[in-house]
Amino acid sequence: MAAAAAQPFGEAWRNPSPAGVYDLAIIGAGPAGLTAARFAAALGAKVALIERDRLGGASLNVGSVPSKAMLRTARLYAEMAAAEDYGAHTPNDISIDFQAVMQRMRSLRRRIGDQVSADRLTAAGSDIFFGQARFVGRRAIEVGDVALRFDNALIATGSSSLTPAISGLSETGYLTNETVFDLAERPRRLLVVGGGPLGCELAQAFCRLGSQVIIAQDDPTFLPKEERDAAQILADALARDGVEVHLNTSVAAAHAEGDQKVVDLVSEDSRIQVRVDQILVGIGRAPNVEDLGLEAAGVRYDRTAGVQVDDFLRTTNRRIYAAGDVCLEHKFAHSAEASARAVIFNALGLRRERLSDLTIPWCTYTEPEIAHVGLYVRDAWALSIPVETYVMLMHDVDRAVIDGAHEGFVKIHMRQGTDRILGATIVARDAGEMIGEVSLAIRLGLGMRDLAEAIHAYPTQASAVRMAAIAYVRGHLTPSLKALRWFRSIRRAIRAGADLWT
Ligand SMILES: Cc1cc2nc3c(=O)[nH]c(=O)nc-3n(C[C@H](O)[C@H](O)[C@H](O)COP(=O)(O)OP(=O)(O)OC[C@H]3O[C@@H](n4cnc5c(N)ncnc54)[C@H](O)[C@@H]3O)c2cc1C
Numbered sequence: 001m002a003a004a005a006a007q008p009f010g011e012a013w014r015n016p017s018p019a020g021v022y023d024l025a026i027i028g029a030g031p032a033g034l035t036a037a038r039f040a041a042a043l044g045a046k047v048a049l050i051e052r053d054r055l056g057g058a059s060l061n062v063g064s065v066p067s068k069a070m071l072r073t074a075r076l077y078a079e080m081a082a083a084e085d086y087g088a089h090t091p092n093d094i095s096i097d098f099q100a101v102m103q104r105m106r107s108l109r110r111r112i113g114d115q116v117s118a119d120r121l122t123a124a125g126s127d128i129f130f131g132q133a134r135f136v137g138r139r140a141i142e143v144g145d146v147a148l149r150f151d152n153a154l155i156a157t158g159s160s161s162l163t164p165a166i167s168g169l170s171e172t173g174y175l176t177n178e179t180v181f182d183l184a185e186r187p188r189r190l191l192v193v194g195g196g197p198l199g200c201e202l203a204q205a206f207c208r209l210g211s212q213v214i215i216a217q218d219d220p221t222f223l224p225k226e227e228r229d230a231a232q233i234l235a236d237a238l239a240r241d242g243v244e245v246h247l248n249t250s251v252a253a254a255h256a257e258g259d260q261k262v263v264d265l266v267s268e269d270s271r272i273q274v275r276v277d278q279i280l281v282g283i284g285r286a287p288n289v290e291d292l293g294l295e296a297a298g299v300r301y302d303r304t305a306g307v308q309v310d311d312f313l314r315t316t317n318r319r320i321y322a323a324g325d326v327c328l329e330h331k332f333a334h335s336a337e338a339s340a341r342a343v344i345f346n347a348l349g350l351r352r353e354r355l356s357d358l359t360i361p362w363c364t365y366t367e368p369e370i371a372h373v374g375l376y377v378r379d380a381w382a383l384s385i386p387v388e389t390y391v392m393l394m395h396d397v398d399r400a401v402i403d404g405a406h407e408g409f410v411k412i413h414m415r416q417g418t419d420r421i422l423g424a425t426i427v428a429r430d431a432g433e434m435i436g437e438v439s440l441a442i443r444l445g446l447g448m449r450d451l452a453e454a455i456h457a458y459p460t461q462a463s464a465v466r467m468a469a470i471a472y473v474r475g476h477l478t479p480s481l482k483a484l485r486w487f488r489s490i491r492r493a494i495r496a497g498a499d500l501w502t
């Protein structure tokens with residue numbers, strides 16, 4: 001018997017009748033669950049995909065897509081305000097229509113969301129069930145009053161915003177990524193708590209869209225995992241935009257006074273009170289492991305680290321795998337997708353894919369963007385790997401100068417004495433696009449000589465990667481090659497009639 005359920009997007013939906021034992025039952029239809037469902041169904045597997053909320057998960061609905069849509073309009077406003085720098089006139093009255101910004105964001109979200117409608121997924125071969133799923137045994141999942149049996153299952157339940165322990169905060173009220181994109185009005189004054197990617201991106205977006213933004217971060221830098229010089233450039237950029245930056249500062253307490261929220265910010269040498277209309281909390285993510293019946297399924301987990309998996313993404317129940325935010329340290333849409341693809345290879349016995357073999361880049365989409373792949377120098381040191389680093393500053397890159405986006409650098413870390421790339425950090429307007437090249441090089445075992453030989457279109461920001469590689473090659477010419485180069489350049493100069501003595 002088919003069970004009726006409402007699809008949270010408003011459309012009525014009738015869950016299908018379960019079709020016997022599923023080859024793969026997936027809990028969660030975010031990037032990880034959707035990738036797994038599409039891939040497994042395309043391979044002919046019998047797939048059940050269960051979602052309790054909206055298809056697309058955090059990334060589509062309350063994460064990557066809406067935040068990047070807002071950032072795009074925010075960048076446009078920033079460029080309008082800086083029109084004089086580009087030989088244009090700043091419009092007299094730049095009035096920001098916040099509702100139009102949010103409308104655009106929602107319409108883009110709908111458009112991208114159309115790719116993952118329940119009808120499309122069904123047509124592609126998956127049975128879609130809406131409802132809260134929980135394991136009721138080692139090979140069974142319950143959704144509402146329906147039980148689904150499986151040969152293999154995938155936990156792809158993602159993560160949720162961490163709640164900070166701040167006295168009075170819940171009574172005062174605050175926004176998270178789950179509610180901020182529903183705002184109908186721009187907050188006049190906004191306090192952002194947390195200086196990770198989410199906090200920095202949204203602080204910059206709201207500031208450029210006209211809010212007075214204060215950001216409080218309890219670490220000495222933003223993006224504490226990134227290299228210090230990268231984080232410093234971001235702190236300067238936020239301050240230049242007009243964000244009031246409070247580093248080394250924690251939020252001690254909050255209370256409401258009328259429509260206002262009054263918040264105590266405490267640092268080593270000061271305690272101040274700020275008054276804002278809204279507080280946005282972005283201090284990290286907690287894996288969604290609650291109410292999943294993981295005990296019944298024999299799946300071990302931890303409330304902080306999430307579902308425990310081995311290098312093949314298998315849980316402590318050998319028929320159950322996990323992918324995405326619920327088990328990964330690096331919580332990104334593309335790592336969720338990559339880990340889900342690996343699960344399909346492993347679960348369906350196509351080939352053995354290891355989590356540790358994945359090369360995963362990431363990016364914070366502020367302006368400038370901050371992207372990274374592979375090892376940081378501190379990681380290399382911890383592994384006793386000697387490192388040498390090649391840096392190209394963006395202000396030496398023609399396209400960056402032309403674009404008026406010459407802040408930042410490309411920094412590539414090499415295993416000393418070899419042509420092996422260990423990792424890279426890129427700070428540039430389009431760092432997220434540029435990091436893909438280094439990521440590919442690491443994945444394919446290519447070195448700096450390969451990057452130096454790859455012809456890049458001129459002028460591009462991406463040529464900064466090649467310029468860093470050329471610096472490496474120049475520094476590693478053997479004595480005979482150096483002599484040859486010198487000899488050739490003299491010959492060329494004589495042929496060209498150059499006066500060698502001037
Ligand atoms: C503001 C913000 C901006 C971001 N920007 C980026 C970015 O630019 N780039 C990037 O790569 N990443 C970004 N991320 C991270 C990215 O959104 C996540 O890493 C990604 O969504 C994780 O995918 P997932 O499939 O593991 O989980 P999710 O997307 O969280 O999906 C999990 C799904 O499982 C469902 N679910 C949970 N429990 C159950 C249950 N018991 N029964 C049924 N269904 C259940 C949930 O409803 C959800 O739909 C951002 C995140 C945030 C919050």
